[in-house]
Amino acid sequence: MTALGKTGPTVEAPKAQSATDEVELAITGMTCASCSTRLERVLGRVSGVETSSVNLATEKARVRISGGLGRADDLIAAVNKAGFGAEPVTADRPALQGHDARGDRAEMLLFTLAAVLTLPLIWDMVAHMTGLPGRISPLWQLVLATPVQFVAGARFYRGAWVTLKAGAGNMDSLVALGSSAAYGLSLWRVALGDPADGLYFEGAAVVITLVMLGKWLEARAKGSAASAIRALMRLRPDIAHREVEGVVEDVAVDRLSLGDVVLVRPGESLPVDGDVVEGRTEVDESLVTGESLPVTREPGDRVIGGSVNADGLIRVQVTALGKDATLSRIIRMVETAQASKAPVQLMVDKVAAVFVPAVVFLAVLAFLGWWLIGGEMETAIVAGISVLVVACPCALGLATPTAIMVGTGVAARLGILVKDAAALEQAHHCTTIAFDKTGTLTQGRPAVTGVVPAEGAPGEDGLLALAAAAQGGSGHPLAHALRFAAEERELTLPAFTDFQSIAGKGITARVEGRSLVIGSRRLLDEAGIALESLEDEAARIEGEGASVVWMGDAGTKTLLGLFAIADPVRASAKAAVASLKAMGVTPVMLTGDAERVARAVAAKVGIEDIRAEVLPDHKADAVATLRSEGKVVAMVGDGVNDAPALAAADVGIAMGTGTDVAMETAGITLMRGDPALLPWALGLSKATHAKIRQNLFWAFVYNTIALPLAALGLLNPMIAGAAMAMSSVSVVGSSLLLRRWRPTMDPLGASAGAE
Incomplete structure (x- = not known):
């Protein structure tokens, strides 16, 4: 981990x-x-x-x-x-989202050629319509239009031929058919010596030129939408200052090995993940975790590659490299989210699958209708060409993924990692958020605040030494608290044997001949140990919001004492809960702690619905129960025992300070483990979903209006080409507006995120 x-x-x-x-x-x-x-x-x-x-x-x-x-x-x-x-695409050969500079230049040269040759043709059309001088002869129109059609437009023919061989069609097919029909009709009339009034060279040339411009603008806009990935990739420096036996040498980061020590000077970016072994500094992790304030790092603390060392000289021992580094994993998660499909995209894909054949069918109908009913071959051909040219499924295809790309990029900058598009789309629908308590609403670093021996039991130090020794085989946070308290008192711990962990209840172990039972009230009840003598003390401790860990001897059935262990509530938890309520979301607490402890913590943060003493394997059942009541549930947790509940929820949200298992299961991860990010995540989800709906609305409206107009002969091929090209650009441009989204809730404030 x-x-x-x-x-x-x-x-x-x-x-x-x-x-x-x-x-x-x-x-x-x-x-x-x-x-x-x-x-x-x-x-x-x-x-x-x-x-x-x-x-x-x-x-x-x-x-x-x-x-x-x-x-x-x-x-x-x-x-x-x-x-x-x-x-x-592998770690060694990443597919960076951006522009190929050489390809960009080639595209611009072709577009420039097409535009220069097309402008005289447009002027001829204007001169013809207005009576102005400067008409171009039919032969010169042919000379100007031919390079546009077959040099600049070669890409459309190649694409159309490839899809035709596969028995399918795409946008290239529509452009190639439409422009070829206009060019072919004009060429036929030039060959027959017809007057220039019946030529459509300008229509074919303008369609190709405008579509090329539209695709170039679209590619640049998509590259801008992928800027979040490129920004993350630029965070890590290429060179590190490796220290070997007191000698510092500059080496490529790729040449570092695990265990190497690197020197990081003030103002430099950390080249790797590692542990601070010497020095003290403040580190700016804002571009990685979204944490706006610098955080203190000293020997024993871990640091992330890509964060900025503010003011101290530190030595860092490398603990993760390459694909295992935090920044690389963040990039993979963002890429995965951007490449995944939101549920609404499935509907769009079904439409796109039949779109091109349907458009060709409509073009044939338009041609036959005008020819058979109106009797005008020229009008029929123009109508058919316009239908082919104006129809393009690009806008529909780009509406959802571009919004997801921008939304996940904004989320990453805020410290919210979205694992898949479905989670981002679904989050704003949540009506209920179920919180695990420890590590989510609280800081997750419990500490022993009191030791209460029972009558006839060893004193505080003796009781704590026994408990800390028995917890030697446990990795539970409460076990860490007991061991840390013993270390602070510099107690000598005896050996333990026969250790057994009982999920959700506690542990048993033998220490100095005693069969110790340490854990919940339920565990000691099952061991037949009476708790009455310390019930009043336990009630007082739990009323103050601390947890009670009981300890008894199963061999003699005697109570040895109890420990008060408190886990401070996170500073932003109360404000976050208030913001969620303001957004119409009901908070619920799911915890294995005793009812009184749970209620004390819930009162501090403003949660009324508490489900206490819930065993780890029953949290998923509790989430399922909430869903069966018709609620859309998000589960927020940080531990291994939260993973089933995270998977059972409509949206799983993991705290970034938690376990890998929790984050692998969850659809969304809050990188700095701050509940204040929850309203931000829901607000951004709402904004992204609204943008998807807006994009799809305009994409559908465009085709709904444009196709009938073209079929009715109300759009000429040139106007149709311009409309088709701009539809895709407008959808991508609309998605880019999401980059302006900003949360309005301060981490310690109380207002919800919004645009």
């Missing part, structure tokens, strides 16, 4: 390769939602594939297949056969 000192996050540990594993591919050649939908079907037909998901916005495919990376060649072959390109 990789953790960060006292307050830092933990991120999921890498999973071992299994018989069925996930392969990620970088895809090239996709132009619209029809391409991604068809690729999913193609990949799904490869032997051994369980699931496949292709994301148009990120241009990646995620495939679960038996054999994992060993079967990547089979997947790539299937993709290539379908007319696209693919290569595996």
Whole structure:
């Protein structure tokens, strides 16, 4: 497990390769939602594939297949056969989301060529409509339009031919059909010597030029949407100052090994995850965890690679490198979320699968309708071309994934890691949030605040020494508290034997001939040990919000005493609960603690609905009960015992200071373990969902209005091409507005996040 000192996050540990594993591919050649939908079907037909998901916005495919990376060649072959390109994405060969500078320049040169040759054709159309001078002869129109059609437009023919061989269609097919029909009709009339009035060279050229411009703008906008990933990748420096036997040398971070010691000077970024072995400093972890204030780090504390050393010189021993480093895991989680599909996208994919054939059918109907009913061949051809050109499923295909990309990027900057798109889309629907107490509402670092021996039992130090010795085999936070208290008093601990942990109840062990039973009231009741003599003291302790750990001797059936253990409530918990209530969300506490302790903590943070003394394996049942009552439930927890409940909830939310198991199970992780991030997460979910709905609305409206207008002959091919190109750009631009979202709740304030 990789953790960060006292307050830092933990991120999921890498999973071992299994018989069925996930392969990620970088895809090239996709132009619209029809391409991604068809690729999913193609990949799904490869032997051994369980699931496949292709994301148009990120241009990646995620495939679960038996054999994992060993079967990547089979997947790539299937993709290539379908007319696209693919290569595996690994830690050594990441597919960075951004621009290929050389490809950008080539695209701009082609677009510039097309624009320069198209402008005279547009002027000829304007001159024809207004009577202005400067008309261009039909032959010169042919000379200008031909390079646009077959040089600049070659990409559309290649794409259309590839999909045609596969028996499918995409945006390239529509552009190639529409522009070729306009160019072909004009060429026929030039060959026959018809007057220039019946030429549509400008329509074909403008369609190709505008679509090229639209795709270039779209690519740049998608690259901007992926800026969160690139920002994270830039955090880690490439060079580290390695210290070997007192000599400092600059080496590439990739050459470091576990156990190396690196020197980090004031103002430098930490190159690796590690433990501070010398020095004291303040570290700015804001770009990694979202924590706005610098945190103190001293010997024994852990630090994250990518965070900034503020003012002290420290030496750090390397504990994690490469894909195991915290920053690499964060990047993987963000990439996974951006590449995953929200549930609403499934509906869009179904529409895209039939969209291109439906458009071709509508174009044929428009042509036949105008020709047979109106008797005008030219009008019929123009109507058919306009239908082909104006229809583009790109806007539909980009509406959801671009909003998810931007939303998850904003979340990462705030310290909220979203594991999958479904969690981000579902979070704002939550009506109930179930909190685990320890480590979630409280700081998760319990401390012994009192030792109460029973009559005839050893004194405080003797009782504490017995308890701390018996807890030697336990990793529970309460066991740590007892051992730490014994260390503070410098007590000598005897040996223990026959240790046994009883989930949710406590432990048993033999120490100095005693059969010790340490834990909950229930455990001592089952051992037949009477508790009456200390009931009043226990009630007082629990009324103050501390937990009571009972201790008895099962051999003699005698009560030895009890320990008061308190876990301070997090400073922002009360404000976070108040904000959730203001958002209409009901908080519930699920805890294994006694009723009185649970109520005392709940009163401090403002929770009225308490489910106390819930065993770990019953937390999932409690979540299921809440869901059966018609509530949409988010579960917030940090421990291994919370994992089943996190999985059972509609949305699982893990605290970043908790265990890897909890974060692997949860859909959302709060990196700095602060409850104040909960209203932010729900507010951002609401904003992202609203943006998805807005994008889909305008994408559907565009096609609903544009297609009938084109079929009715009310749009010429040039206007249709402009509208089609701008629809995709407008959807991506709309998603980018999400980057302006800001939470309005201060970590210690009480207002909910909003735009």
